[in-house]
Amino acid sequence: MTECPVCGADITFAEGTVVGELLECDDCGIELEVTGLDPEAVTEAPETEEDWGE
Amino acid sequence: MIDVSIVGGSGYTGGELLRLLLFHPGCRVQQVTSERFAGKALHRAHPNLRKASPLKFCALEELESCDVLFLCLPHGETAARFETFSALAPRIIDLSADFRLTDPVVYETWYGQPHPRPELLERFVYGVPEINRTALEGATHVACAGCNATASMLALGPLARRDLISSVVIDVKAGSSEGGNSSNEASHHPERSGAVRSYRPTRHRHVAEVSQALGEFPIHFSATSIEMVRGILATCHVFLSKPQKEKEIWSMYREDYAQEPFIRIVKERSGIHRYPEPKLLSGTNFCDLGFEVEVGTPRVVLISAIDNLMKGAAGQAIQCFNLMHGYDETTGLTFPGLHPI
Numbered sequence: 001m002t003e004c005p006v007c008g009a010d011i012t013f014a015e016g017t018v019v020g021e022l023l024e025c026d027d028c029g030i031e032l033e034v035t036g037l038d039p040e041a042v043t044e045a046p047e048t049e050e051d052w053g054e
Numbered sequence: 055m056i057d058v059s060i061v062g063g064s065g066y067t068g069g070e071l072l073r074l075l076l077f078h079p080g081c082r083v084q085q086v087t088s089e090r091f092a093g094k095a096l097h098r099a100h101p102n103l104r105k106a107s108p109l110k111f112c113a114l115e116e117l118e119s120c121d122v123l124f125l126c127l128p129h130g131e132t133a134a135r136f137e138t139f140s141a142l143a144p145r146i147i148d149l150s151a152d153f154r155l156t157d158p159v160v161y162e163t164w165y166g167q168p169h170p171r172p173e174l175l176e177r178f179v180y181g182v183p184e185i186n187r188t189a190l191e192g193a194t195h196v197a198c199a200g201c202n203a204t205a206s207m208l209a210l211g212p213l214a215r216r217d218l219i220s221s222v223v224i225d226v227k228a229g230s231s232e233g234g235n236s237s238n239e240a241s242h243h244p245e246r247s248g249a250v251r252s253y254r255p256t257r258h259r260h261v262a263e264v265s266q267a268l269g270e271f272p273i274h275f276s277a278t279s280i281e282m283v284r285g286i287l288a289t290c291h292v293f294l295s296k297p298q299k300e301k302e303i304w305s306m307y308r309e310d311y312a313q314e315p316f317i318r319i320v321k322e323r324s325g326i327h328r329y330p331e332p333k334l335l336s337g338t339n340f341c342d343l344g345f346e347v348e349v350g351t352p353r354v355v356l357i358s359a360i361d362n363l364m365k366g367a368a369g370q371a372i373q374c375f376n377l378m379h380g381y382d383e384t385t386g387l388t389f390p391g392l393h394p395i
Binding site for chain 1: 300304308319322324325
């Protein structure tokens with residue numbers, strides 16, 4: 001188990017998860033990229049943000 | 055089975071209580087009073103309840119003994135008639151403001167008149183389960199919290215409990231049902247439609263409830279009525295006593311609220327539902343909370359959404375009722391809302 005780098009939620013890998021796979025944090029919805037399996041590690045995946053008229 | 059009656063059941067809060075209690079598995083609605091609708095079917099005031107019950111409204115003087123009385127009367131009426139109600143039911147859930155504030159001096163400051171029955175204040179437990187759960191479990195008398203106060207204090211609670219608030223500016227946007235079901239010049243459609251109306255820029259009475267529940271830090275509160283029937287969005291600009299990172303705020307809110315059945319953290323970086331939105335909560339007992347830290351300043355913006363008639367009134371009253379009677383806290387309150395709406 002590892003944690004979301006954005007909100008700190010617990011992140012659990014499903015069986016068969018591979019490095020490079022994209023996951024979504026259940027709490028904050030951020031897309032995460034699996035960067036390690038032993039120990040388990042994730043980073044925030046690159047994302048195009050909407051600007052909402054700003 | 056618990057026999058309950060509703061006093062003042064023709065208003066919007068009374069209608070929501072009926073909608074919930076008629077389908078609650080642990081109680082039976084015995085009587086519903088309304089002077090205006092006495093003798094008429096419930097659906098004359100609440101058209102959504104057509105065919106939901108054969109009950110008719112009765113007059114207050116026809117009220118009989120029961121296990122629990124829900125009081126939805128104008129402010130001042132519960133205090134004025136307390137002996138009458140007390141003789142009819144051992145348990146009372148009051149949705150007015152009469153017994154929310156425990157200090158009669160504070161009451162006089164905010165309500166502009168001495169408390170009519172200060173000797174009764176200690177009988178009532180303030181009805182916000184997330185703040186007062188243990189006391190509610192043994193309560194016989196509950197004073198349900200104000201709707202804007204509920205939205206605000208649930209947002210501020212985790213920071214207040216950690217003494218992290220230097221001051222807060224609360225900007226509430228509220229739906230028209232907060233004003234009740236009596237029409238007046240201000241609610242006339244040509245006047246009301248499309249209006250963004252500042253109705254209480256300062257000195258809103260619910261500030262006193264937030265201070266009582268969370269402690270004495272400066273609270274600057276403004277309320278604006280907008281083009282919405284149900285709902286409250288409370289945007290709380292908190293100036294922190296100590297800077298916090300977003301992850302730390304996440305941790306605090308998760309620690310305080312992860313086990314709360316009606317509080318959800320809504321904070322996402324993408325999509326159209328990134329922060330709490332009252333529209334999605336119509337008819338539900340949820341309070342959705344979001345936040346964002348302003349980098350480089352001591353400000354964190356907390357965003358809180360509820361349905362003012364549910365978590366802000368009838369839903370929270372049922373949540374308290376469940377706690378008082380040992381029912382699962384969510385009984386009768388599991389409606390998840392509608393989407394789209």
